Amino acid sequence: MTNHGYVLDVSAFQPQACYFDFWSKWKARGVKGGIVKLSEGTGWTNGYGASQIAAIKHEGLMASGYHFSRFRGDTYQAVQEANLAIACARQMGLPQGAPLVLDYEERLGYRASNTQAAIAFLKCIKAADYQPVFYSYSGMANLWDFEAIHAATGAVMWIAAYPTLAGVTSPNMAYFPGISNFICAWQFTDNMWGEHIDGSIDLTGVFTSMAEQKVTSGGHLDDYHFEGSKLIINGWFASDKATGKNSHYIILTDDKGHELARQSINLTARPDVAKALPDIPGGGQSGFSASFDYTKEMAGKQLRVYFRYTDDPAGNGNAVDYISEADLSKSAAYLDSMSVSFGKKLNVNGWFASDMSIGRDNRFIILYDTTSQRELQRVKINPVARPDVAKAERSVYGSGQSGFSASFDYDASLIGRKLQIISRYSGSDDGNSDYVDNWFDPFMGPSMPVLDGKTEQTFVAHNIKVETQKDGSLLVNAK
Template sequence: MKKINCNLAMLCAFTMLMLSMNLPAYAEDSSSVDSSVSSKMDSTQSTTEPSSSVVDSIEQSTDTSLSDTTEVESESSTTQSSVSEAVEAVQADETIYFDDYALPSGRSDSTPTARSSNLLRSSMDIVYAGEANRPKSHFIDISSHNSSISVANFKKMKNYGIKGVVIKLTEGDYYTNPFAQEQIKNATAAGLKVSAYHYAQYTTSSGATKEANYFASLATRFKLPKSTIMVIDIEEGKMLNSSLTPNTTAFVNALKSKGFSNPMYYMNRSYATSGYFSVSKFGAKKMWVAQYPYTPTAAMKWNNEYSAWQWSSQYYIPGIAHPFDISMDYSGYLENGAQGRWLSENQYVTITKKNYSVWSNFNFNSTTNSTTNIYNKTFKVNGKYKHMNGETYYSLYDNKGNWKGYLNAAATTKAPGPQGIWLSENKYVTLTKKGQTLWGDINKFSSKKGNTTTLYQKTFQVKGKYHHVSGAIYYSLYDNKGTWKGYINAAGVTSAQGPQGAWMSENKYVTLTKKGQTLWGDINKFSSKKGNTTTLYQKTFQVKGKYHHVSGAIYYSLYDNKGTWKGYINAAGVTSAKGPQGAWLKINKPVTIERKGYTIWANIDTFSHKKGNTTGIYKKKYQAQGQYHHFSGATYYSLYDKNGTWKGYLNSNATK
């Protein structure tokens, strides 16, 4: 049998008391003072066994000296049988008392029992809501012993700072709290966070599975969301053995198979540290531990290595007759939900993983977006939650303060500021908008590096980018020598396929006025040659487009008079013309008119003005002071007479 340490005088007095009194069984009256001594989660005692608070009461009426304490153990002798029975009756209550605290356990609803609590816990402080110098009061737990609780009374609790209530649903695989549905409804209506608990009886894995299924079925019947915290109340002594961890694992697996993925574990301090329950496996931050100091004070932070601490069963709320079990919530799970407590944050993150949902609530049944759609975008994080599933969720806001939803932090990377994170990039862009600033800083926009007006149409290499919280993308620009030029808003550039830059439409004519220049078929890698200006010297072509290469050179895209593309030419090797006549090319040579019927033109751009005809000047001599190699392929001389008077433009085919 079990052993307890007790004062000898107390033991004798208790024995006499047991012989002279009868403790009949009776149901708890929620309006009586007796009902004020609630057990952890609504348990009751055997009709043949007095509550252990009897010991406390007797201790107060006897000599409290510790010098005469002795260990009393049950033996088979007749002379000690009455004492042994008395000790066993005290032990049957399963509440263990120490010098400065008590540990509740073994309080089942299996059978209606006497609750002689008035006699029991007189050494434990009665605590009233609102008292100074008490531990924090975050949530309560209730069961059938608390019977009906109105919405108004739940609101009273809320007014005293209570945010959550854990409601007993089931016990074993047979018992249901008859008040559970009403308690859930009224607590929810009052704005309290509702969690549920099951008083466990299992001693085998199959039994655990059966109890879990029973618990889940009632939670479903009572329409509790799948995100509800489902507490396993472990306080039966028969469960405390090497099978506790595997049996509890079976319970949790069955619970999760029904969609309830947020299990939690309640037990007293001695159970939590017994070694039979694997704290490392189930997680200390999912454990709710009971330990009742006789005089709880605000300075106490007991069991803060766990998620929550139940610090008294003698908590009274003015206007409500019976007492409650009261707990401090270190994690915030049982006063807020499985997401835990809001933790203030002031930082920026960039979305760096796709296929994550952005949630509108922690029931995880409604989304606002997917990270696939907002990949690489940056958001402000004003707060976060450390969910009991082990994940951290950020509360995201855009630059206008609009809330965007909750996102698993695993899908993000923290940024040093509103610019977001550096994202590697390897591309080329051409500056195609004037008046854009090149910034040296895009966190506070406090430093300017230049302006696109002076760099208009130039091409740069982009080695990285930032998706700013403002929604703008900023490229980090480098010139062809690797010199950093600053950050530019992507809206002010045009992306290029390579270092040649972006195609820019052009409509002009040029004449090839330098020999030895290559016409390229490719100016990205300069891997293909189309010809050479030596063979095309002084010919005129139409330019339909151009590239401002990252090297600094401009390349024209040339077409002949039949629309055939001839290649890319460095603009340094050409002379721009005013029209299809080509560029003026100076010469000084005499020519004789050898053909009749040729027009002498005043304009060879549009051939819109005639100056005469060669028929009337046949065989006459003139001086050609200049020529044009027209886009059409013809060469036109600019003719002057012997007096230096300009006569017009004539096709060289009409002369010798």
């Protein structure tokens, strides 16, 4: 593939980027431009910014700037942050008309409000006569609508996706995340030349003034999630090297290359790919999708996912692959509620899901004394359906049946002690081996429930013991 211009982005973490020889070295490696972090949020500014921009320009490279946003879906704050970015751009010597990037990385908020706030920011940038650019990670596309952002502001996209964390000197374009027709650059590494600096390839000349080049190969693992015991894989891959390779496979291996599963698939329509990357042959029919049985052998691994075109019906032979990764070592949990009842019970409710829970069908909730580091009580439970968790955490195995509810015996001796709740999946009936745990945050044993002097509490007991406390209140123990 024809060499595009490379671009480095730097911030206050790279004070060495103030020096001419820093950029001279990178220029010799093919870098044609530098993107400097100017500001963040509503108050932080880069004290090295002016010197970094001056050094970039001194070496004959193109200078751009970016602002790291904190506004999420708050349109009012987005405008405030835009005003700070514009002021910094002018004070630090960023040329008028240069790209000024909105760096959007907060994984929170709602898509509609995030999108509108981004539009408000970029409209300010455009009105200030800088070129609006939107930056984010390909895996965050559910948090913003870039097509709406582009339509409202004319902004182009600088997309980030790292095929590897190892040091690289050039991108593997088979991994190109072509999620929009308006991608101007791809940040393909945070370890350029092994020096732990972010490196990008400029596809359209926005950051380097170089001419646009054709992209003829690309792919993306759009989604992997669980539906019951099935692992669902979705994505796309198209390449000019796929001609004559009429068999299509998704293959799963571990990180050592040991094959775990493969499935022959029929390609599906992807008009979005054809629109975004019209120069890739077959982009309109490049969808890859398969359902695999999830096995204990897959659990806890960083799976390699191969999208393959091959001339061999068995999936071998001459092949061209797109390779991505699926993390099957994830867990998620939340303790929804905890209370002490008049029946001297500590009641806990929550959920815990884990990719490593497969084959571990016995579930326990444990009350643990953190100070003495010993288990106090253990309750074996049945799973509780949690469709809300299944929807929110669909990439974690077992999330739909991840709920739990348990009660422990509780008395005054536990008040104020440092306690912890442990949720456990185990392959053994007693829960003492072959298990995976989630330890919730420690807490101080709560007080026993106290009547307010007005409310009546009626209950039936076989035995009642009443003790007068120092403050005059009564401690009632009922059986």
